[in-house]
Amino acid sequence: MTISLYQASVPALIRGLTQLNVVLEKGAAFAESKNIDPQVLCNDRLFPDMLPLARQINIATDNAKGFPARMAGQQPPRYEDTETTFAELIARINKTIVFLETFKPGDIDGKEDKVVSFKLGPTEVTFNGLDYLTKFLLPNFYFHVSMAYAILRHNGVELGKRDYLGS
Amino acid sequence: MTISLYQASVPALIRGLTQLNVVLEKGAAFAESKNIDPQVLCNDRLFPDMLPLARQINIATDNAKGFPARMAGQQPPRYEDTETTFAELIARINKTIVFLETFKPGDIDGKEDKVVSFKLGPTEVTFNGLDYLTKFLLPNFYFHVSMAYAILRHNGVELGKRDYLGS
Numbered sequence: 632m633t634i635s636l637y638q639a640s641v642p643a644l645i646r647g648l649t650q651l652n653v654v655l656e657k658g659a660a661f662a663e664s665k666n667i668d669p670q671v672l673c674n675d676r677l678f679p680d681m682l683p684l685a686r687q688i689n690i691a692t693d694n695a696k697g698f699p700a701r702m703a704g705q706q707p708p709r710y711e712d713t714e715t716t717f718a719e720l721i722a723r724i725n726k727t728i729v730f731l732e733t734f735k736p737g738d739i740d741g742k743e744d745k746v747v748s749f750k751l752g753p754t755e756v757t758f759n760g761l762d763y764l765t766k767f768l769l770p771n772f773y774f775h776v777s778m779a780y781a782i783l784r785h786n787g788v789e790l791g792k793r794d795y796l797g798s
Numbered sequence: 799m800t801i802s803l804y805q806a807s808v809p810a811l812i813r814g815l816t817q818l819n820v821v822l823e824k825g826a827a828f829a830e831s832k833n834i835d836p837q838v839l840c841n842d843r844l845f846p847d848m849l850p851l852a853r854q855i856n857i858a859t860d861n862a863k864g865f866p867a868r869m870a871g872q873q874p875p876r877y878e879d880t881e882t883t884f885a886e887l888i889a890r891i892n893k894t895i896v897f898l899e900t901f902k903p904g905d906i907d908g909k910e911d912k913v914v915s916f917k918l919g920p921t922e923v924t925f926n927g928l929d930y931l932t933k934f935l936l937p938n939f940y941f942h943v944s945m946a947y948a949i950l951r952h953n954g955v956e957l958g959k960r961d962y963l964g965s
Contacts, residue, residue, distance in 0.1 A: 633800035633801065633802050633803075633907070633908070633910070634800065634801055634802070634803060634806060634910055634928055634931075635800050635801070636800075636801060638928065638932070639801060639806050639931075639932060642932065643932045643933070643936070643937070646933065647937060677844075677948055677951055677952040678951050678952055678954065681951060740800070741800070743800070743801055761801055761805065764801075764806075765805070765806060765809065765810045766810070766813065766963070766964070767963070769810070769936055769940065770810070770814060770940055770962070770963055771959075771963060773936065773937055773940035773941060773944065774940060774944045774947075774959070774962060774963075777940065777941045777944035777945065777948070778944065778948060780941075781844055781944070781945060781948040784844055784845050784848060785844040785845055785952070787845065792938075792941075795937070795941060796933070796934065796937055796938060796941075797933070
């Protein structure tokens, strides 16, 4: 037996995004309970030249929608990156989950050797499917989800590993 | 074509740990350049009840050594969790990489349905190989590597995404 490119990607991305919503919902509830302007948390960052919470969510979702789309030979949908509130960030995540759910294993499986190129900021990057999954998508996706967790945790939101991993 | 459990795990773990060493080396150099006691960084955390940097490294390496060992039917080697310096943490990571390099694809591949149980703190958890990889190992490993990055980044260590991802 072996595992498939779909099995190793789409269900894990949906799971990670579902848990990211749990983390953001706890952030929103924390802001409300403490009378903190939620924008303060959405704009917070761990260091002045690091990206703020909202951008971490943008990039996590961009990673998630980009992989199955490119593997299936589609252009990933473009989102405008205008979210500034917890509700808007959660809506973006839900939109991404709905998009991921449109993919079937047959759209992606067997594309381990398929080569795709895309722009990453100013840089053009090229990967085959397996390298895209293991060297870029998964480490990068989990990085940005973890940074969102870290920013909220650092602000005192009561998060535990289970909120991130799911049960 | 499909991908194998080995391809999706061991090379990614070795890569992640190699980059974690890059991150820690930058932390050690930063402490030296600023005349900061390196222990301050190794003991730092993002919130008072969160785990400090040294423990993030312990858990990342525990995740990395546990998966291939259990899939191959071995007990993972036990490390004593006594590291307190950058040099000791880097040595632990290097020891883990050497251990990972002992596995061959044939030790792990085809074990997607193999069920393993192990203790996670006080809790016994049970996974088949595919769920262990996608629902626990990878999200958890990247979480702890990312937290190590976040703690050092928050302290002003000049880290970029490339230090984490590799080139």
